[in-house]
Amino acid sequence: MTAAYTQNLDKTPANHQPLTPLGFLARAARVYPNHPAVVHGAKTYTYAEFYDRSRRLASALSKLGIGKNDTVSVMLPNVPAMLDAKYGVPMAGAVLHSINTRLDAANIAFMLDHAETKVLITDTEYAKVVAEALKLSEHKPVIIDYADTEFPGLGARLSDVEYEDFIAGGDPEFAWKMPDDEWDAISLNYTSGTTGNPKGVVYHHRGAYLTSLGNTLAGQIGKHPNYLWTLPMFHCDGWCFGWTIPLVGGTQVCLRYVRPDAIWASLYENEITHLCGAPIVMSTILNAPADAKRKLKQKVQFLTAAAPPPEAVLAEMREAGFNVTHVYGLTETYGPSVVNEWKGEWDALDGGAQAQKKARQGVRYVPLEDLSVIDPLTMQHVPADGETLGEVMFRGNVVMKGYLKNKDATDDALAGGWFHSGDLGVMHPDGYIQLKDRSKDIIISGGENISSIEVEDVLFKHPAVQAASVVAKHDEKWGETPCAFIELKPGATVTAEEIIAWCRQHLAAYKCPRHVVFNELPKTSTGKIQKYILREMAKS
Amino acid sequence: MTAAYTQNLDKTPANHQPLTPLGFLARAARVYPNHPAVVHGAKTYTYAEFYDRSRRLASALSKLGIGKNDTVSVMLPNVPAMLDAKYGVPMAGAVLHSINTRLDAANIAFMLDHAETKVLITDTEYAKVVAEALKLSEHKPVIIDYADTEFPGLGARLSDVEYEDFIAGGDPEFAWKMPDDEWDAISLNYTSGTTGNPKGVVYHHRGAYLTSLGNTLAGQIGKHPNYLWTLPMFHCDGWCFGWTIPLVGGTQVCLRYVRPDAIWASLYENEITHLCGAPIVMSTILNAPADAKRKLKQKVQFLTAAAPPPEAVLAEMREAGFNVTHVYGLTETYGPSVVNEWKGEWDALDGGAQAQKKARQGVRYVPLEDLSVIDPLTMQHVPADGETLGEVMFRGNVVMKGYLKNKDATDDALAGGWFHSGDLGVMHPDGYIQLKDRSKDIIISGGENISSIEVEDVLFKHPAVQAASVVAKHDEKWGETPCAFIELKPGATVTAEEIIAWCRQHLAAYKCPRHVVFNELPKTSTGKIQKYILREMAKS
Numbered sequence A, B: 001m002t003a004a005y006t007q008n009l010d011k012t013p014a015n016h017q018p019l020t021p022l023g024f025l026a027r028a029a030r031v032y033p034n035h036p037a038v039v040h041g042a043k044t045y046t047y048a049e050f051y052d053r054s055r056r057l058a059s060a061l062s063k064l065g066i067g068k069n070d071t072v073s074v075m076l077p078n079v080p081a082m083l084d085a086k087y088g089v090p091m092a093g094a095v096l097h098s099i100n101t102r103l104d105a106a107n108i109a110f111m112l113d114h115a116e117t118k119v120l121i122t123d124t125e126y127a128k129v130v131a132e133a134l135k136l137s138e139h140k141p142v143i144i145d146y147a148d149t150e151f152p153g154l155g156a157r158l159s160d161v162e163y164e165d166f167i168a169g170g171d172p173e174f175a176w177k178m179p180d181d182e183w184d185a186i187s188l189n190y191t192s193g194t195t196g197n198p199k200g201v202v203y204h205h206r207g208a209y210l211t212s213l214g215n216t217l218a219g220q221i222g223k224h225p226n227y228l229w230t231l232p233m234f235h236c237d238g239w240c241f242g243w244t245i246p247l248v249g250g251t252q253v254c255l256r257y258v259r260p261d262a263i264w265a266s267l268y269e270n271e272i273t274h275l276c277g278a279p280i281v282m283s284t285i286l287n288a289p290a291d292a293k294r295k296l297k298q299k300v301q302f303l304t305a306a307a308p309p310p311e312a313v314l315a316e317m318r319e320a321g322f323n324v325t326h327v328y329g330l331t332e333t334y335g336p337s338v339v340n341e342w343k344g345e346w347d348a349l350d351g352g353a354q355a356q357k358k359a360r361q362g363v364r365y366v367p368l369e370d371l372s373v374i375d376p377l378t379m380q381h382v383p384a385d386g387e388t389l390g391e392v393m394f395r396g397n398v399v400m401k402g403y404l405k406n407k408d409a410t411d412d413a414l415a416g417g418w419f420h421s422g423d424l425g426v427m428h429p430d431g432y433i434q435l436k437d438r439s440k441d442i443i444i445s446g447g448e449n450i451s452s453i454e455v456e457d458v459l460f461k462h463p464a465v466q467a468a469s470v471v472a473k474h475d476e477k478w479g480e481t482p483c484a485f486i487e488l489k490p491g492a493t494v495t496a497e498e499i500i501a502w503c504r505q506h507l508a509a510y511k512c513p514r515h516v517v518f519n520e521l522p523k524t525s526t527g528k529i530q531k532y533i534l535r536e537m538a539k540s
């Protein structure tokens, strides 16, 4: 050891600054002041204007007394104000809390109280549910209405202050400061609540910065992309794309309503190069009415998560000029932090084999330092055999700070130096992971693990089945047995016995449901099936 | 302030890991094990092999007792061992010191002592100068010879241990560790010594990681680039490209001798997409014999630094299928950290106007947090008028830790929260900087600043002048006056009076040289003119 390296080589402001995505916008405004930054209907804001608006927002919030570690909540669809907020709120030192716009009043009230919201910016379209929530909440934040001029007359006003007037009162030269530390909170995002009550995930500046860089690599995003907002901007902070796109000087095209004709019109007119969304967005695109569809000149990159993209969808997407990249992550990992990194050698495979490769969640993002499948009891890595089930665990700089006001859940989630995702998967011999189930959803019958996803896959293939979900039901003899809940296609009929017989044709006997229930499936506001409710139903 | 954000949200190994480029190779080896990582002549190493070799090197060094903060020096041209070293040395916890292979024995000896080198890996081609250096140095490192099998029989052996045998004794499964801290030293690079004695610049893992990400953005480097090593791998750690290319799963093509036929053959055969170098490399490419040149199918990105690319060269490069990006930086900033970010709107300009835009050094890299032109006395930013001269200063995460064993120089360089580059420049109204001179090279005559570059530009245009350099000469009346040193073209003749008359035609009188000396210009081993030697000569 040469002691010289430990002496007089300390951090100074000259060689050490906090990592933060806020600088992405400042840089883009300097380098590309006239490039379109945000498009919304007939409106276009240049980077100079976008930066100006964000600083005005930061300034106006500061004048209200908002500062470090204050929560500013927003209840906004995919509109420019939401993008302003991604910069303006942290530029005031505050923490941005984006509310899922499909939540009900009780949920919203719970979050306003839990987050201790000081200011709420809310779109007039949601006035009714928000007014109700404000009656329920103990916390009474300052309200600022956002009345979308591109869609006038939606909903009602809840306060005297409209967003545009509010920021007009702010200083466009506002001297925003870098965070004191890159570990400082930048935003708060609640989980979807698929497995229980939503938890408040706290993001830091460092992770937001690094996820953005990771997105450019995973999504193959070069200079000046045209990005269409089909992903909700509130969902995991829009996977950090509100920060990612200014990093590469791109144009963000807002989309208030994610409807097929609007998507196709924008793809064509705005020469969209990149977009993101759950597989449902791909279906929306593909199932659009024929006269809405357009022949696109550009190649479009589509990043999808939430579920593996099905083979038929992949083939149709390719046909329509899209390249689909499968990514995976959780609210706790800033959205995607795992990518199905595609290998050139796979291009030679047939459609089915390609879809199998693409169904795997993949490998770590560059800024995720480690990803593995681990036995949560022993904390040993499972063998890379594509078969042994374990819990998918993450380690690195794109994992949340923790859950707000929930030390126990935080400690559990980060126990043993790894973030426990609650997703069950396998490690393939080539180092790619694949999800098999959620740990809470696995069914253990007579000591054997049954993947609820495997059973659901078989049910899905039955011609009468529209949707299906399988959960564990307590059983005296076996411990648990599979119980299937099924939504039928319009007009279709089938009996429980026929369903069970179908399963027996395709599955080992012990994996077949013993009980079959026909009813509508309970879903979260993001469209995920709430198995914990089905488990309650299975008890009775 | 919501106190909740400050409680129970601490760093753990699950959500905080040191940033380091070492993981880039580990990731590439997992994701693209069979992709070519390193090509050298007829040899190709896949990523699995490259990772294997690097870990063997780390292991073999560890067995020698090398560990944290030990210096491992390398005297290597652009060969695979040098790339191994960029990973293997820090994977052993040690610090990589790359020696400029054109240095003389006295300089090398100075560095071995100053760096307290424990192990020296040296190419047999340099045996003579290295043997001499080892006689001069007080420090006697362990020597490992590198005998390039692609160029057999060069030079002589200095030890019993050859590199390939050395790493063959290492463990390919060596469990390298992440650095304890991202602030830990990763490498040591001496400055070129243009302005005096070279200083030992210490890089840290964080900066190397971030510069690599910055390079992918500045150089528009997508997935799987083919990179040709025309830049010396030792120069500012090869601008961090040895780390940058594995980050994007690319192929690094080594080039032992940077000669026109070898460059063109490689451009063609290896389908090179990216390369870097000083303007001299562009001249080498363009002035290659006609039968060496090939029509390339691919578009090639060329990153150039050290001096602004001249208009004629830009035009010829475009013609030949290259896109030139102008970057700027110093050893102290990990190589380039400023980029002439090109705007689409400039494409419409004519060649001359485009060259003028491209001559400007530009704007900060994404991971450089701030860049400005500042009056070093008042530390005030100069107005963005394109005229007021100031010192170019950098602030951010891609600035060195400091100079090894040189607290005074470190403190001076990082004073006031900015890194002082010693380069003089202006800030243009659009936020792009442009260099005008080095602060040590400016001439102050009768209180007026004279840019030596401006005078040199005029001299360069004289038909008889091959090279020119202008320095200050002490003067009783004016304080300083310009003194010109000139190398003539072969066969050309011109008098001092004619030169001065030429200057009077093109420059304000006070800027014209009072003295003209005809002689060969002293240069550093990287080909830069050593003005401090000329200043000494001007005294007499």
Ligand SMILES: Nc1ncnc2c1ncn2[C@@H]1O[C@H](COP(=O)(O)OP(=O)(O)OP(=O)(O)O)[C@@H](O)[C@H]1O
Binding pocket: A191, A192, A193, A194, A195, A196, A197, A198, A199, A304, A305, A306, A307, A308, A326, A327, A328, A329, A330, A331, A332, A361, A421, A422, A423, A435, A438, A528
């Ligand atoms: N590519 C994918 N393939 C399969 N499942 C995915 C994929 N991407 C995400 N998921 C699922 O989504 C989950 C993350 O969703 P999110 O963070 O929005 O909330 P949630 O986990 O559904 O809700 P809660 O944590 O409140 O129960 C992952 O844990 C995983 O189960």
Ligand SMILES: Nc1ncnc2c1ncn2[C@@H]1O[C@H](COP(=O)(O)OP(=O)(O)OP(=O)(O)O)[C@@H](O)[C@H]1O
Binding pocket: B191, B192, B193, B194, B195, B196, B197, B198, B199, B304, B305, B306, B307, B308, B326, B327, B328, B329, B330, B331, B332, B361, B421, B422, B423, B435, B438, B528
């Ligand atoms: N694009 C460029 N245009 C003009 N000059 C450049 C450019 N890039 C680099 N330079 C010059 O090169 C310098 C950095 O070179 P380097 O760090 O290799 O050593 P040096 O500064 O020449 O040597 P020393 O610091 O020992 O005197 C910069 O300070 C600048 O003067």
Ligand SMILES: [Mg+2]
Binding pocket: A191, A192, A195, A330, A331, A422
């Ligand atoms: Mg979850």
Ligand SMILES: [Mg+2]
Binding pocket: B191, B192, B195, B330, B331, B422
């Ligand atoms: Mg220098």
